[in-house]
Amino acid sequence: MSEIIVVTSGKGGVGKTTVTANLGLGLAKLNKKVVVVDTDIGLRNLDVVLGLENRIVYNLIDVIEGSCRMKQALIRDKQCDNLCLLPSAQTRDKTAITPEQMIKLTDDLSEEFDYILLDCPAGIEQGFKNAIAGANRAIVVTTPEVSAIRDADRIIGLLQANEMPRVQLIINRLRMDMIRRGEMMSVEDVTEILAVELLGAIPDDEAVVIATNQGEPLCGQDSMSGQAFLNICRRIAGEDVPFLNFQAKQGVFKRLSGIFKK
Amino acid sequence: MIHFRNKRSGHVAKDRLKLLLVSERLDCSPQMMTMLQNDMIRAVSRYFTVQEQKVEIRYLKDTTTVLAKIPLKADIQESYPGF
Numbered sequence: 001m002s003e004i005i006v007v008t009s010g011k012g013g014v015g016k017t018t019v020t021a022n023l024g025l026g027l028a029k030l031n032k033k034v035v036v037v038d039t040d041i042g043l044r045n046l047d048v049v050l051g052l053e054n055r056i057v058y059n060l061i062d063v064i065e066g067s068c069r070m071k072q073a074l075i076r077d078k079q080c081d082n083l084c085l086l087p088s089a090q091t092r093d094k095t096a097i098t099p100e101q102m103i104k105l106t107d108d109l110s111e112e113f114d115y116i117l118l119d120c121p122a123g124i125e126q127g128f129k130n131a132i133a134g135a136n137r138a139i140v141v142t143t144p145e146v147s148a149i150r151d152a153d154r155i156i157g158l159l160q161a162n163e164m165p166r167v168q169l170i171i172n173r174l175r176m177d178m179i180r181r182g183e184m185m186s187v188e189d190v191t192e193i194l195a196v197e198l199l200g201a202i203p204d205d206e207a208v209v210i211a212t213n214q215g216e217p218l219c220g221q222d223s224m225s226g227q228a229f230l231n232i233c234r235r236i237a238g239e240d241v242p243f244l245n246f247q248a249k250q251g252v253f254k255r256l257s258g259i260f261k262k
Numbered sequence: 263m264i265h266f267r268n269k270r271s272g273h274v275a276k277d278r279l280k281l282l283l284v285s286e287r288l289d290c291s292p293q294m295m296t297m298l299q300n301d302m303i304r305a306v307s308r309y310f311t312v313q314e315q316k317v318e319i320r321y322l323k324d325t326t327t328v329l330a331k332i333p334l335k336a337d338i339q340e341s342y343p344g345f
Contacts (some may be wrong), residue, residue: 144275145275146275146278146279146282149279149283150279150282150283150286153283153286153287154286157287178272179272181270182270182271182272182273183270183271183272184271184272185272185275185276186272189272189276193276193279193280193283195322
Protein backbone atom coordinates (compact mmCIF):
# COMPACT_ATOMS: atom_id res chain seq x y z
CA MET A 1 0.00 0.00 0.00
CA SER A 2 1.27 3.43 -0.80
CA GLU A 3 1.95 5.99 1.88
CA ILE A 4 -0.22 9.08 1.80
CA ILE A 5 1.60 11.76 3.77
CA VAL A 6 0.20 15.19 4.55
CA VAL A 7 2.71 17.95 5.26
CA THR A 8 1.10 20.49 7.57
CA SER A 9 2.01 23.14 10.13
CA GLY A 10 -0.89 25.36 11.17
CA LYS A 11 1.13 28.54 10.87
CA GLY A 12 2.01 29.83 7.44
CA GLY A 13 5.53 30.51 6.23
CA VAL A 14 7.34 27.83 8.20
CA GLY A 15 8.37 25.91 5.09
CA LYS A 16 5.64 23.37 4.32
CA THR A 17 5.92 23.81 0.58
CA THR A 18 9.72 23.75 0.57
CA VAL A 19 9.70 20.63 2.73
CA THR A 20 7.12 18.94 0.50
CA ALA A 21 9.11 19.72 -2.65
CA ASN A 22 12.37 18.49 -1.16
CA LEU A 23 10.92 15.34 0.38
CA GLY A 24 9.22 14.57 -2.92
CA LEU A 25 12.45 14.94 -4.83
CA GLY A 26 14.44 13.02 -2.21
CA LEU A 27 12.06 10.05 -2.17
CA ALA A 28 12.05 10.04 -5.98
CA LYS A 29 15.85 9.96 -5.92
CA LEU A 30 15.57 6.90 -3.65
CA ASN A 31 13.80 5.22 -6.60
CA LYS A 32 10.30 5.57 -5.27
CA LYS A 33 7.44 6.68 -7.45
CA VAL A 34 6.29 9.93 -5.90
CA VAL A 35 3.55 12.46 -6.54
CA VAL A 36 3.40 15.80 -4.75
CA VAL A 37 -0.10 17.29 -4.57
CA ASP A 38 -0.67 20.99 -3.93
CA THR A 39 -3.90 21.14 -1.92
CA ASP A 40 -3.69 24.90 -1.34
CA ILE A 41 -6.49 25.86 -3.70
CA GLY A 42 -6.40 29.55 -4.60
CA LEU A 43 -2.83 30.05 -3.37
CA ARG A 44 -0.76 27.52 -5.25
CA ASN A 45 2.99 27.60 -4.71
CA LEU A 46 4.39 24.11 -4.99
CA ASP A 47 4.66 24.57 -8.77
CA VAL A 48 7.02 27.56 -8.45
CA VAL A 49 9.17 25.90 -5.80
CA LEU A 50 9.62 22.95 -8.18
CA GLY A 51 10.09 25.29 -11.15
CA LEU A 52 7.17 23.76 -13.07
CA GLU A 53 4.88 26.79 -13.19
CA ASN A 54 5.08 27.08 -16.99
CA ARG A 55 3.93 23.54 -17.62
CA ILE A 56 0.55 23.61 -15.92
CA VAL A 57 -2.38 22.80 -18.18
CA TYR A 58 -4.87 21.05 -15.93
CA ASN A 59 -5.12 21.05 -12.15
CA LEU A 60 -6.47 19.18 -9.13
CA ILE A 61 -9.99 20.62 -9.54
CA ASP A 62 -10.11 19.55 -13.20
CA VAL A 63 -9.25 16.00 -12.13
CA ILE A 64 -11.80 15.98 -9.32
CA GLU A 65 -14.54 17.42 -11.52
CA GLY A 66 -13.69 15.01 -14.31
CA SER A 67 -12.72 17.71 -16.84
CA CYS A 68 -9.52 15.79 -17.61
CA ARG A 69 -7.88 12.47 -16.94
CA MET A 70 -5.40 12.13 -14.07
CA LYS A 71 -2.50 11.54 -16.50
CA GLN A 72 -3.20 14.84 -18.28
CA ALA A 73 -2.92 16.86 -15.07
CA LEU A 74 0.25 15.25 -13.70
CA ILE A 75 3.46 17.14 -14.52
CA ARG A 76 6.75 15.29 -14.58
CA ASP A 77 9.60 16.92 -12.65
CA LYS A 78 12.63 18.39 -14.43
CA GLN A 79 15.21 16.81 -12.16
CA CYS A 80 13.78 13.36 -11.54
CA ASP A 81 11.51 11.19 -13.68
CA ASN A 82 10.07 9.43 -10.64
CA LEU A 83 8.52 12.64 -9.36
CA CYS A 84 5.21 14.12 -10.51
CA LEU A 85 3.31 17.23 -9.47
CA LEU A 86 -0.45 17.58 -9.31
CA PRO A 87 -0.89 21.36 -9.20
CA SER A 88 -3.64 23.21 -7.42
CA ALA A 89 -6.19 25.55 -9.01
CA GLN A 90 -5.50 29.25 -8.75
CA THR A 91 -8.96 30.55 -9.62
CA ARG A 92 -11.06 28.64 -7.06
CA ASP A 93 -11.16 28.44 -3.29
CA LYS A 94 -10.97 25.78 -0.60
CA THR A 95 -14.69 25.08 -0.63
CA ALA A 96 -14.46 23.82 -4.24
CA ILE A 97 -13.70 20.30 -2.99
CA THR A 98 -14.81 18.07 -0.14
CA PRO A 99 -12.87 15.64 2.07
CA GLU A 100 -14.66 12.75 0.30
CA GLN A 101 -13.36 13.93 -3.07
CA MET A 102 -9.84 14.15 -1.64
CA ILE A 103 -10.08 10.58 -0.36
CA LYS A 104 -11.16 9.46 -3.83
CA LEU A 105 -8.29 11.40 -5.41
CA THR A 106 -5.63 9.94 -3.11
CA ASP A 107 -7.10 6.46 -3.62
CA ASP A 108 -6.75 6.87 -7.39
CA LEU A 109 -3.19 8.15 -7.03
CA SER A 110 -2.17 5.31 -4.75
CA GLU A 111 -2.65 2.86 -7.61
CA GLU A 112 0.28 4.37 -9.39
CA PHE A 113 2.58 5.90 -6.78
CA ASP A 114 4.52 4.65 -3.75
CA TYR A 115 4.35 8.00 -1.97
CA ILE A 116 1.71 10.69 -2.18
CA LEU A 117 2.80 13.91 -0.50
CA LEU A 118 0.04 16.42 0.19
CA ASP A 119 1.09 20.03 0.70
CA CYS A 120 -1.49 21.36 3.15
CA PRO A 121 -2.59 25.00 3.27
CA ALA A 122 -1.97 27.04 6.44
CA GLY A 123 -4.81 27.26 8.93
CA ILE A 124 -7.23 24.74 10.41
CA GLU A 125 -10.25 25.37 8.18
CA GLN A 126 -11.72 23.54 5.19
CA GLY A 127 -8.40 23.34 3.32
CA PHE A 128 -6.74 21.57 6.23
CA LYS A 129 -9.67 19.19 6.64
CA ASN A 130 -9.55 18.33 2.94
CA ALA A 131 -5.81 17.75 2.98
CA ILE A 132 -5.77 15.40 5.97
CA ALA A 133 -8.84 13.42 4.90
CA GLY A 134 -7.03 10.90 2.72
CA ALA A 135 -3.71 10.78 4.56
CA ASN A 136 -2.41 7.88 6.62
CA ARG A 137 0.62 9.72 7.94
CA ALA A 138 1.24 13.35 8.89
CA ILE A 139 4.39 15.41 9.00
CA VAL A 140 4.12 18.56 11.09
CA VAL A 141 6.62 21.24 10.12
CA THR A 142 7.56 23.86 12.68
CA THR A 143 10.32 26.36 13.37
CA PRO A 144 11.87 26.98 16.81
CA GLU A 145 9.63 30.02 17.41
CA VAL A 146 6.85 30.35 19.96
CA SER A 147 4.16 31.17 17.39
CA ALA A 148 4.98 28.25 15.11
CA ILE A 149 5.24 25.78 18.01
CA ARG A 150 1.96 26.89 19.50
CA ASP A 151 0.21 26.35 16.16
CA ALA A 152 2.00 23.03 15.66
CA ASP A 153 0.67 21.86 19.03
CA ARG A 154 -2.85 22.79 17.99
CA ILE A 155 -2.43 20.94 14.69
CA ILE A 156 -1.04 17.86 16.45
CA GLY A 157 -4.09 17.89 18.73
CA LEU A 158 -6.41 18.10 15.72
CA LEU A 159 -4.58 15.31 13.89
CA GLN A 160 -4.83 13.07 16.95
CA ALA A 161 -8.50 13.93 17.34
CA ASN A 162 -8.96 12.86 13.70
CA GLU A 163 -7.18 9.59 14.48
CA MET A 164 -4.22 10.16 12.20
CA PRO A 165 -2.27 6.88 12.51
CA ARG A 166 1.17 8.46 12.57
CA VAL A 167 2.28 12.02 13.37
CA GLN A 168 5.91 13.07 13.05
CA LEU A 169 7.77 16.33 13.44
CA ILE A 170 10.23 18.25 11.28
CA ILE A 171 11.92 21.26 12.85
CA ASN A 172 12.92 23.73 10.17
CA ARG A 173 15.26 26.74 10.11
CA LEU A 174 17.42 25.85 13.08
CA ARG A 175 20.29 28.19 13.72
CA MET A 176 22.99 26.29 15.53
CA ASP A 177 24.90 29.47 16.41
CA MET A 178 21.85 30.91 18.18
CA ILE A 179 21.08 27.61 19.91
CA ARG A 180 24.64 27.51 21.23
CA ARG A 181 24.19 31.01 22.64
CA GLY A 182 20.91 29.92 24.25
CA GLU A 183 18.93 32.40 22.17
CA MET A 184 16.95 29.76 20.27
CA MET A 185 15.13 26.63 21.37
CA SER A 186 17.00 23.47 20.46
CA VAL A 187 15.71 20.33 18.72
CA GLU A 188 15.45 18.68 22.14
CA ASP A 189 13.49 21.62 23.59
CA VAL A 190 10.95 21.60 20.76
CA THR A 191 10.55 17.81 20.76
CA GLU A 192 10.05 17.86 24.52
CA ILE A 193 7.40 20.57 24.34
CA LEU A 194 5.43 19.00 21.49
CA ALA A 195 5.91 15.38 22.61
CA VAL A 196 5.72 13.78 19.15
CA GLU A 197 8.12 11.57 17.25
CA LEU A 198 10.93 13.55 15.63
CA LEU A 199 11.49 12.87 11.94
CA GLY A 200 14.31 15.31 11.39
CA ALA A 201 15.69 18.80 11.66
CA ILE A 202 16.77 21.21 8.94
CA PRO A 203 19.29 23.96 9.53
CA ASP A 204 18.57 27.50 8.36
CA ASP A 205 20.52 27.53 5.15
CA GLU A 206 20.72 30.15 2.42
CA ALA A 207 21.11 27.33 -0.10
CA VAL A 208 17.37 26.69 0.39
CA VAL A 209 16.53 30.26 -0.64
CA ILE A 210 18.80 30.00 -3.67
CA ALA A 211 17.26 26.66 -4.66
CA THR A 212 13.75 28.09 -4.37
CA ASN A 213 14.78 31.13 -6.43
CA GLN A 214 15.94 28.78 -9.14
CA GLY A 215 13.00 26.43 -8.85
CA GLU A 216 15.22 23.43 -8.21
CA PRO A 217 14.86 21.77 -4.80
CA LEU A 218 18.21 20.86 -3.28
CA CYS A 219 17.45 17.56 -1.57
CA GLY A 220 20.51 15.34 -1.72
CA GLN A 221 22.84 18.08 -2.88
CA ASP A 222 26.05 18.85 -1.12
CA SER A 223 24.75 21.36 1.39
CA MET A 224 23.80 20.98 5.00
CA SER A 225 20.08 21.29 4.32
CA GLY A 226 20.32 19.07 1.22
CA GLN A 227 21.77 16.28 3.34
CA ALA A 228 19.28 16.89 6.15
CA PHE A 229 16.40 16.53 3.67
CA LEU A 230 17.85 13.33 2.22
CA ASN A 231 18.24 11.85 5.70
CA ILE A 232 14.60 12.57 6.39
CA CYS A 233 13.62 10.88 3.12
CA ARG A 234 15.59 7.79 4.06
CA ARG A 235 13.82 7.73 7.44
CA ILE A 236 10.45 8.02 5.72
CA ALA A 237 11.41 5.12 3.47
CA GLY A 238 12.05 3.04 6.59
CA GLU A 239 15.83 3.25 6.86
CA ASP A 240 17.25 3.68 10.32
CA VAL A 241 19.28 6.84 9.89
CA PRO A 242 20.76 7.90 13.23
CA PHE A 243 20.05 11.36 14.61
CA LEU A 244 23.74 11.54 15.48
CA ASN A 245 24.22 13.81 12.51
CA PHE A 246 22.81 16.68 14.56
CA GLN A 247 26.05 16.62 16.44
CA ALA A 248 28.02 16.29 13.23
CA LYS A 249 25.97 19.08 11.77
CA GLN A 250 26.84 21.25 14.72
CA GLY A 251 30.44 20.40 14.11
CA VAL A 252 30.26 21.38 10.48
CA PHE A 253 28.37 24.51 11.42
CA LYS A 254 31.02 25.42 13.91
CA ARG A 255 33.76 24.83 11.42
CA LEU A 256 31.95 26.82 8.75
CA SER A 257 31.20 29.74 11.01
CA GLY A 258 34.81 29.57 12.11
CA ILE A 259 35.95 29.94 8.51
CA PHE A 260 33.71 32.94 7.93
CA LYS A 261 34.84 34.66 11.10
CA LYS A 262 38.46 34.64 9.99
CA MET B 263 4.94 33.84 38.98
CA ILE B 264 7.91 32.77 36.95
CA HIS B 265 10.23 35.67 36.28
CA PHE B 266 12.35 35.70 33.18
CA ARG B 267 15.24 37.96 34.16
CA ASN B 268 18.79 36.74 33.69
CA LYS B 269 17.54 34.04 31.37
CA ARG B 270 18.46 33.39 27.77
CA SER B 271 15.61 34.04 25.37
CA GLY B 272 15.57 30.39 24.28
CA HIS B 273 14.77 29.43 27.85
CA VAL B 274 12.19 32.15 28.19
CA ALA B 275 10.47 30.89 25.03
CA LYS B 276 10.43 27.33 26.33
CA ASP B 277 8.97 28.34 29.70
CA ARG B 278 6.31 30.53 28.12
CA LEU B 279 5.33 27.80 25.69
CA LYS B 280 5.11 25.13 28.37
CA LEU B 281 2.58 27.12 30.38
CA LEU B 282 0.66 28.25 27.30
CA LEU B 283 0.37 24.79 25.78
CA VAL B 284 -0.75 23.22 29.05
CA SER B 285 -3.55 25.77 29.27
CA GLU B 286 -4.51 25.23 25.64
CA ARG B 287 -4.39 21.45 25.80
CA LEU B 288 -6.58 21.49 28.91
CA ASP B 289 -8.83 24.12 27.33
CA CYS B 290 -8.31 26.25 30.40
CA SER B 291 -7.37 29.94 30.20
CA PRO B 292 -3.86 31.09 31.15
CA GLN B 293 -5.45 33.11 33.99
CA MET B 294 -7.02 29.92 35.32
CA MET B 295 -3.69 28.14 34.99
CA THR B 296 -2.04 30.88 37.04
CA MET B 297 -4.81 30.61 39.62
CA LEU B 298 -4.40 26.84 39.74
CA GLN B 299 -0.66 27.28 40.16
CA ASN B 300 -1.13 29.85 42.94
CA ASP B 301 -3.70 27.67 44.71
CA MET B 302 -1.33 24.73 44.64
CA ILE B 303 1.52 26.87 45.96
CA ARG B 304 -0.77 28.17 48.71
CA ALA B 305 -1.93 24.68 49.66
CA VAL B 306 1.57 23.25 49.84
CA SER B 307 2.89 26.38 51.59
CA ARG B 308 0.72 25.59 54.60
CA TYR B 309 2.99 22.63 55.25
CA PHE B 310 6.33 23.45 53.60
CA THR B 311 8.14 26.47 52.26
CA VAL B 312 7.93 26.43 48.49
CA GLN B 313 10.37 27.78 45.93
CA GLU B 314 7.64 29.62 44.08
CA GLN B 315 9.77 30.66 41.11
CA LYS B 316 10.50 27.06 40.24
CA VAL B 317 6.98 25.67 40.32
CA GLU B 318 6.13 23.99 37.04
CA ILE B 319 2.85 22.54 35.81
CA ARG B 320 2.77 20.11 32.92
CA TYR B 321 0.11 18.16 31.15
CA LEU B 322 0.91 14.75 29.73
CA LYS B 323 -1.25 14.11 26.69
CA ASP B 324 -0.69 10.37 26.47
CA THR B 325 -1.75 9.61 30.03
CA THR B 326 -4.03 12.68 30.46
CA THR B 327 -2.25 13.60 33.65
CA VAL B 328 -1.53 17.00 35.15
CA LEU B 329 1.90 16.99 36.67
CA ALA B 330 2.96 19.68 39.12
CA LYS B 331 6.56 20.07 40.21
CA ILE B 332 6.68 22.04 43.44
CA PRO B 333 10.25 22.30 44.75
CA LEU B 334 10.65 23.09 48.44
CA LYS B 335 13.22 25.28 50.09
CA ALA B 336 15.76 22.98 51.64
CA ASP B 337 17.60 25.56 53.69
CA ILE B 338 15.58 26.23 56.84
CA GLN B 339 17.55 29.41 57.53
CA GLU B 340 16.36 30.97 54.28
CA SER B 341 12.83 29.74 54.52
CA TYR B 342 9.93 31.88 55.62
CA PRO B 343 6.44 30.91 56.75
CA GLY B 344 3.69 30.43 54.20
CA PHE B 345 0.99 32.92 53.21
